[in-house]
Amino acid sequence: MITVVGYDGSPPPPPAAERLAGAALVVGGARHLAAVPVPAGARTVVMGDVAQALDAVDGADGDVVVLASGDPGFFGIVRALRSRGHEPEVLPALSSVARAFARAGLSWDDALVVSAHGRDLRRAVNACRAHPKVAVLTAPGAGPAELGRALFPQSPRSFVVCEDLGGPNERVTRCRPAEATTRSWHEPNVVLVLDDGRAVGERGWIAGARPGPSSWALPEDAFEHRNSVVTKAEVRALALARLGPRVGDLIWDIGAGSGSVAIECARFGAAAIAVERDQESCERIRANVRAHGVRVAVSRGEAPAVLEHLPDPDAVFVGGGGPEVVRACASRALRGVVVALAAMERVRPTLDALAAEGLTAHAVQLQASRLSPLPGDVHRLAAANPVFVVWGERDAVPPPARAAGPSRRPQILARLPEGDT
Template sequence: MLTVVGRNGSPLSEAARTALESAALVVGEPGHLAGLPMAPEARVVAAEDLAEALQGVDVTDQNVVLVVDGDPGYFGILRMLLEQGHAPEVLPSAPMVARAFAQAGLPWEDALVVSARDGHLRQAVNACRAHPKVAVLTGPGAGPAELARALFPVTPRSFVVCEDLDGPGERVVYVRPAEATTRPWSNPDVVLVLDNRHALGEATWISGAAPGPAGWALPSDAFGEGGGGLRPDVRAFVLARLGPRVGDMVWDVESGDGSVGIECARFGAAVVAVDRDYATCERIRTNVRLHGVKVAMASGDVRSTAGHLPQPDAVFIGPGLAGPAGPDAVRTCAALRPSRLVAVAASAPARDDAETAAEMMDALAEHGFTTEAVQLRATPLDARPEPPDAPVTIVWGERDVQTWGRRPSQTIRPIETISALPADPAEPGEPTE
């Protein structure tokens, strides 16, 4: 049979010792094989890629043990083994993240845990921008220095870098991002990225990041006086098309009050608000503080500053860029290849919304987006007769749009029909035990 043993430097469990003593083949990561109780005739293979080392090995007629770090079911090898058809027995130790937070002396039920490995550095960085307590599992090209270079100096954070946890070279180092970019690191396993003002966090009922907002498309007065922002009904549609998620970077360009960016931040996305007007920037900062979220502020015209901002996953272009400026901004942002772009087709004098919308759709199509547009109008139904709100034209584009409904995925379980629940023997109003 195949057994996966997690090791973290603490004494092995009795089950782990028994599995190792009876193994004909032991495969492990370098540094995890020393001092293990094995039979003298057991074959030992040290390998960085354990799944590759297991290729061609018959586990049906011999006992094979894989030795890994921590919990193999937590960002570990277990998923890959199951996908390859194995059904291993798993004997885990404490996860690496738990050990890292123990070293830092912090509770971690409210921490967001992400992996920067396998090309996910950018998403991990965005999570660190948006959340005050993040554990980042590192890898080659995605270590403390790379994290620090992406975060510094815009996002003030402190790092707890854990190297070779529970190994002979274990070292736990507290550094600022600026220092992390220049120091040499040896086998960093995990980096805790902390906003020291909120590192302790609050007691919670759910593990990981806080749940999403209880409500969204907040009323206009939630963003102060002065107008300039989107009506809640229009904002709801914009948010639906932007689809902000943890790990995303969203640009809120010229929204007027920062409401779109603030709501995206409430969903867990990293956000940069961009506006040319100084007074509007101050208003956005006030609204950000009011809602207690993280939104970076960039002053200037997005057409000239786009190249200096973090790579976007979704972009909103608001009514502040009216007339020809709107399509120009769409063209600039679309060239950066975000997954989703939503824009208000605001008209200048002597132009209508349809003309502006058509130019925006053409700009999106030039960069490979699938485009649509809609005109939204809302008429409040209350006791006071009010004229209908002016229509707002929204243009949006998506890249790599998913096609629905042609063939069901072979990995999706079929719909199951359950039998009817048994009738309640109690009479109406009669208590049951």
């Protein structure tokens, strides 16, 4: 029998103590093994190398107890055991996330829970940029200080750092991201990243991040714009399909105009940055962002120079700029680039710019005609101007790291021009 026992700092309840007393092998972290009564004749394996510990479980002769933090079925060891064909009995304790929100005095059915433990920190950071209430399961090198450096100053947030929950060194600290970068933190810890203005969310019917939008490719009149400078709904629909915005992604909208593409990406749960070169356009984007109730960072500056201030994106929409801008975006995009063009002569240089950065390029012309009423209860088709949509896709193999000077930190935001958020 394999029993997974969750540990939250409390004495093991009777069923867990019974399994421990009869175990031939006990596997767990060093602090777990030191905290519970391990029988004298039992073999112990410290779970530093998870694969090695699982090998010991596979070859065990007798009953096995695996000790794990909190609820072992929540980002825990149960998944790894099941993947090896085991069917363990699970005796969970209080999860660290539930305890952290209890310490903060907050409900958490509307919270997004992400893990940076053995995973890419940038996805957790992007989730924190886009969502008002996020719990981050941390790891050495991906903890409160690293989160603080990535989020300060463009994403105003507050942190609740919960160290050694349930243990002898438990400490709960409320601070700003900038302060988190200046302190040392004890492991293990959980960080709640909160938008104070939206930390008490509306009552919903589903746990975690809210469902995606019920509709997208919103009509142009859903956005304030100048002289019809807004990406048309039909073009936006294809652009969103190629960008594929999702939770954990960061999308750039270059030459954003009204910010419609960035806002639609944010409605899907992605973090988004809209780039425009004039103050009036930036103010218009901010007004549209407020109207749609999403989070979009706004950066005022001229591409491609302004891009050096931005963290690496998963995908980029380019609504304005020539081949130089397209190539600069393609050199940074982790997944792909989408470009909207009005002039046919710009298609070939754009395809070449994408291909030069190793992306597989495609193009299509969109021509839409909308039904328009005429007198006498009849209709005509009103043709919109044709638009060329060019997109490039990165192969599954990650590209080589971009050459950078010694001070370059791609995933840590420097202050954006104007300090706009």
